[in-house]
Amino acid sequence: xxxxxxxxxxxxxxxxxxxxxxxxxxxxxxxxxxxxxxxxxxxxxxxxxxxxxxxxxxxxxxxxxxxxxxxxxxxxxxxxxxxxxxxxxxxxxxxxxxxxxxxxxxxxxxxxxxxxxxxxxxxxxxxxxxxxxxxxxxxxxxxxxxxxxxxxxxxxxxxxxxxxxxxxxxxxxxxxxxxxxxxxxxxx
Amino acid sequence: xxxxxxxxxxxxxxxxxxxxxxxxxxxxxxxxxxxxxxxxxxxxxxxxxxxxxxxxxxxxxxxxxxxxxxxxxxxxxxxxxxxxxxxxxxxxxxxxxxxxxxxxxxxxxxxxxxxxxxxxxxxxxxxxxxxxxxxxxxxxxxxxxxxxxxxxxxxxxxxxxxxxxxxxxxxxxxxxxxxxxxxxxxxx
Amino acid sequence: xxxxxxxxxxxxxxxxxxxxxxxxxxxxxxxxxxxxxxxxxxxxxxxxxxxxxxxxxxxxxxxxxxxxxxxxxxxxxxxxxxxxxxxxxxxxxxxxxxxxxxxxxxxxxxxxxxxxxxxxxxxxxxxxxxxxxxxxxxxxxxxxxxxxxxxxxxxxxxxxxxxxxxxxxxxxxxxxxxxxxxxxxxxx
Amino acid sequence: xxxxxxxxxxxxxxxxxxxxxxxxxxxxxxxxxxxxxxxxxxxxxxxxxxxxxxxxxxxxxxxxxxxxxxxxxxxxxxxxxxxxxxxxxxxxxxxxxxxxxxxxxxxxxxxxxxxxxxxxxxxxxxxxxxxxxxxxxxxxxxxxxxxxxxxxxxxxxxxxxxxxxxxxxxxxxxxxxxxxxxxxxxxx
DNA sequence: AATGAATGAGCGTTCATTCAT
DNA sequence: TATGAATGAACGCTCATTCAT
Numbered sequence: 129x130x131x132x133x134x135x136x137x138x139x140x141x142x143x144x145x146x147x148x149x150x151x152x153x154x155x156x157x158x159x160x161x162x163x164x165x166x167x168x169x170x171x172x173x174x175x176x177x178x179x180x181x182x183x184x185x186x187x188x189x190x191x192x193x194x195x196x197x198x199x200x201x202x203x204x205x206x207x208x209x210x211x212x213x214x215x216x217x218x219x220x221x222x223x224x225x226x227x228x229x230x231x232x233x234x235x236x237x238x239x240x241x242x243x244x245x246x247x248x249x250x251x252x253x254x255x256x257x258x259x260x261x262x263x264x265x266x267x268x269x270x271x272x273x274x275x276x277x278x279x280x281x282x283x284x285x286x287x288x289x290x291x292x293x294x295x296x297x298x299x300x301x302x303x304x305x306x307x308x309x310x311x312x313x314x315x316x
Numbered sequence: 317x318x319x320x321x322x323x324x325x326x327x328x329x330x331x332x333x334x335x336x337x338x339x340x341x342x343x344x345x346x347x348x349x350x351x352x353x354x355x356x357x358x359x360x361x362x363x364x365x366x367x368x369x370x371x372x373x374x375x376x377x378x379x380x381x382x383x384x385x386x387x388x389x390x391x392x393x394x395x396x397x398x399x400x401x402x403x404x405x406x407x408x409x410x411x412x413x414x415x416x417x418x419x420x421x422x423x424x425x426x427x428x429x430x431x432x433x434x435x436x437x438x439x440x441x442x443x444x445x446x447x448x449x450x451x452x453x454x455x456x457x458x459x460x461x462x463x464x465x466x467x468x469x470x471x472x473x474x475x476x477x478x479x480x481x482x483x484x485x486x487x488x489x490x491x492x493x494x495x496x497x498x499x500x501x502x503x504x
Numbered sequence: 505x506x507x508x509x510x511x512x513x514x515x516x517x518x519x520x521x522x523x524x525x526x527x528x529x530x531x532x533x534x535x536x537x538x539x540x541x542x543x544x545x546x547x548x549x550x551x552x553x554x555x556x557x558x559x560x561x562x563x564x565x566x567x568x569x570x571x572x573x574x575x576x577x578x579x580x581x582x583x584x585x586x587x588x589x590x591x592x593x594x595x596x597x598x599x600x601x602x603x604x605x606x607x608x609x610x611x612x613x614x615x616x617x618x619x620x621x622x623x624x625x626x627x628x629x630x631x632x633x634x635x636x637x638x639x640x641x642x643x644x645x646x647x648x649x650x651x652x653x654x655x656x657x658x659x660x661x662x663x664x665x666x667x668x669x670x671x672x673x674x675x676x677x678x679x680x681x682x683x684x685x686x687x688x689x690x691x692x
Numbered sequence: 693x694x695x696x697x698x699x700x701x702x703x704x705x706x707x708x709x710x711x712x713x714x715x716x717x718x719x720x721x722x723x724x725x726x727x728x729x730x731x732x733x734x735x736x737x738x739x740x741x742x743x744x745x746x747x748x749x750x751x752x753x754x755x756x757x758x759x760x761x762x763x764x765x766x767x768x769x770x771x772x773x774x775x776x777x778x779x780x781x782x783x784x785x786x787x788x789x790x791x792x793x794x795x796x797x798x799x800x801x802x803x804x805x806x807x808x809x810x811x812x813x814x815x816x817x818x819x820x821x822x823x824x825x826x827x828x829x830x831x832x833x834x835x836x837x838x839x840x841x842x843x844x845x846x847x848x849x850x851x852x853x854x855x856x857x858x859x860x861x862x863x864x865x866x867x868x869x870x871x872x873x874x875x876x877x878x879x880x
Numbered sequence: 881a882a883t884g885a886a887t888g889a890g891c892g893t894t895c896a897t898t899c900a901t
Numbered sequence: 902t903a904t905g906a907a908t909g910a911a912c913g914c915t916c917a918t919t920c921a922t
Contacts, residue, residue: 886918887918892915893913897909899907
C-alpha cells in the first residue's frame with residue numbers, strides 16, 4: 129500500500145524542466161497559434177502545470193525567455209571579429225521567423241520590466257555594431273541605430289503573423305524595401 | 317419564464333444600431349485592447365447581444381466593416397482629380413492610426429472571404445494610383461504596387477500595437493525609412 | 505422614395521401560411537433534429553417569425569397540428585367500410601415514421617390540453633375499431649384498446665429516435681414482437 | 693484579476709467528485725428533465741464547472757457513466773448461478789426506471805464510441821443469458837437475443853418519458869404485451 | 881520541488897419571444 | 902394582418918491560477 133509518486137527528481141530537474149518548457153512553448157505556439165493554452169505547453173514539456181508557473185509566471189516570461197535564448201546567439205555573433213551589422217540583422221531576422229508566435233506578446237508587454245531589459249540588451253548590440261558600420265560609411269547618412277530598431281520591429285511584427293512558409297520570402301522583400309533607407313550595413 | 321425586455325424600438329433601429337456598433341467597436345477596442353469582450357461593444361452601443369451578432373457575426377465582420385468605412389473615404393480621395401499616390405498613402409496611414417485595434421484581426425483572418433474582398437479593393441485603389449505615379453516617374457524603378465502593399469502592411473501592423481500617442485511619429489519615421497525604397501510617390 | 509413593403513397579402517394568406525408552416529416544420533425537424541430553431545421553420549415556410557407565433561404559439565402547437573393532420577387521415581380510414589384494426593395500426597405506424605421528430609414533443613407535453621384532446625380522439629378511433637375486431641375474435645383475450653395505445657406509444661416513441669432509413673424495418677420487427685400479445689387485429 | 697477560490701481540497705477530491713457528480717446528475721436530471729443545465733449538476737455536486745468537464749466532457753459521458761454503474765450490477769446478477777434471463781430483464785427494467793432521464797441521451801448518441809462499447813457489453817450479457825434460456829426452451833421459437841434488445845429498448849425509451857410514479861406499472865403492462873412474443877425467459 | 885486536479889469567472893453564441901412598422 | 906430586427910437570459914465551454922499532496 130505504499131504510494132508511488134509519479135516522479136519528483138528533486139532540484140536537479142529544475143534547469144532541465146526550464147529548457148524543456150521553452151522548447152515546448154516554441155513548438156506549441158508555433159503550431160497552435162499565439163493563444164494556445166499554457167496547459168498545452170506544460171503537457172508537451174512533460175511537466176506539471178505548477179512547474180510551468182514556477183518557472184514562468186506568465187506568457188511574457190515565456191516569451192522573454194525565448195528571446196533571451198536568441199539574444200545570446202546574437203551577442204555571440206556580434207562579438208565575432210569579422211561579423212558585419214548586416215550579418216547581425218540577418219540572424220535577427222532569421223530568429224524572428226522561428227519565434228514568430230512570441231513577437232506580439234513581447235510588443236504588447238513592452239512596458240514590462242523584463243521586456244525592457246531585453247530590449248536594452250538588443251539595442252546595445254545593434255548600437256555597437258551600428259557604430260562600427262557607420263565608420264565604414266555602411267549606413268545611410270542621417271539615420272541612427274534607432275531607425276534600425278524600428279525597421280527590425282516592423283519586419284518582426286509583420287513576420288509574426290505571416291504563414292511560416294512565406295516568412296523567408298517576405299523578410300527578403302521587406303529588407304529590400306528598407307535597404308535604401310538604411311544603407312548597405314556591411315562593414316568591410 | 318416570460319421575458320420582459322426593457323425596450324424594443326423596432327426595425328427602424330437597425331441601421332442606427334449598425335452604425336452605433338461600429339462606433340462602439342472603435343472606441344472599446346481602442347481603449348481596452350483587441351480582445352475586449354464583444355459584450356462590451358454591445359453594451360457601449362446600447363444594443364442587445366443578439367443584435368450585435370445579427371449585424372456582425374464575428375470579430376472579423378466588425379473589423380471588415382471598420383475598414384470598409386475607411387476604404388470608401390480612400391476610394392473617394394483616389395478618384396479626386398489632383399490627388400497623388402502619396403496623398404492616398406498618407407490617408408491610409410492616418411486611417412490605420414484610428415483603426416489600430418482592428419488591424420491584427422484582419423491580418424490574422426486574411427484567408428477569410430470578406431477580408432479578401434476588402435484586400436482586393438484596397439489593392440485596386442493602390443494599383444491604379446501607382447500606375448499614374450509610375451508614368452510620372454514618381455516610383456522607384458523595379459518596384460510594383462505589391463511592394464507598396466507590403467510596406468503599408470508593415471506600417472499598419474506596427475502601428476496596430478503602438479501606443480496611440482506615438483502612432484503619428486512612428487508612422488512618419490517608418491515612411492521615412494521606406495521612402496527611398498519606394499520612390500517619391502508624388503505624381504505631378 | 506415610396507416604401508415597398510415586402511408583402512402583406514392580408515387575411516387570405518392566413519390559412520395558406522398555416523399549411524406552409526406545418527409542411528416546413530415537418531421538413532425542418534426531420535432534417536435538423538427535434539430542437540431546430542423555430543426561426544428555421546418560419547424561414548423555410550417563407551413567413552415572418554411573428555406569423556409563426558400567431559399560428560403556433562409554441563412547439564407543442566406545431567406538433568399537435570402535425571398529428572391532427574395525420575389523425576384526419578386515420579379517422580377517414582377507420583370510417584371506410586372494409587378497413588380492419590390492423591389497417592389502422594399500420595397507417596398509424598407509417599404516419600409515425602413521417603412525423604418522428606414530433607413524437608417526443610407530444611409525449612413530453614402529455615398534460616397539455618391540446619395534446620389531451622388529440623389523445624382522446626386517437627383513443628376513440630382505436631377503441632371503436634378495437635370493438636369491431638373484438639367481435640370477430642381478432643384480439644387477444646384479456647387485452648383492451650388501452651393495451652394497443654400502449655403498444656402504439658412504445659413503437660412510436662422508439663421510432664422517434666431511429667434513423668429514418670431503419671424506421672420501416674424496426675417497426676416491422678417491433679410489431680412482430682407485440683403481435684402475439686395483442687392478437688391478429690384483422691377483422692374479417 | 694486575481695482569483696480567490698473558495699476551497700481547493702486538492703487531488704484527493706477527484707474520485708469523490710466523480711461519484712458525487714454521477715449522483716447529482718441522477719438527481720438533477722430526474723427532477724428537472726433531460727436538458728437541465730450541466731451547471732446545475734456541478735452545483736448540486738458541490739463541484740466547479742471545470743471539474744465536471746474534466747470528469748465528463750459532455751452529457752453523453754455522464755449518461756454512459758450512469759449506465760455503466762448499472763451494467764456492473766447487471767453483469768453481477770447474470771453471473772450469479774441460479775439467475776434466470778427473466779431476472780436479468782427485470783433488473784434492467786428496474787434500472788431503467790431509475791435512470792430514465794439518461795435513456796434518451798444514450799439513444800440519440802448511439803453512434804458514439806462510448807455508447808457503442810456500453811451497448812456491446814449489455815448485448816453480451818443478454819446474449820449469454822439468452823443462450824442458457826434457449827436451451828431450456830424458455831424463449832419463443834424463431835426469436836433471438838436481438839429481439840430482446842429491441843424489446844428492452846422500446847420499454848426503456850417509453851419509460852424514459854413516463855412520470856416516475858407510473859413507471860413500474862407501465863413496465864409491467866409493457867412486458868405483459870411483449871411476453872408472448874418473446875417467451876417465458878425463465879430458465880429452470 | 882513537482883504534480884495535476886479543482887476552481888469559477890467570463891467568453892461567444894443561441895434562440896424564444898416581443899413589438900414598431 | 903404580416904414582418905423580421907431587437908432583446909437578453911442562459912447555455913456550454915475554456916483556461917489561468919491555486920494548492921493539497
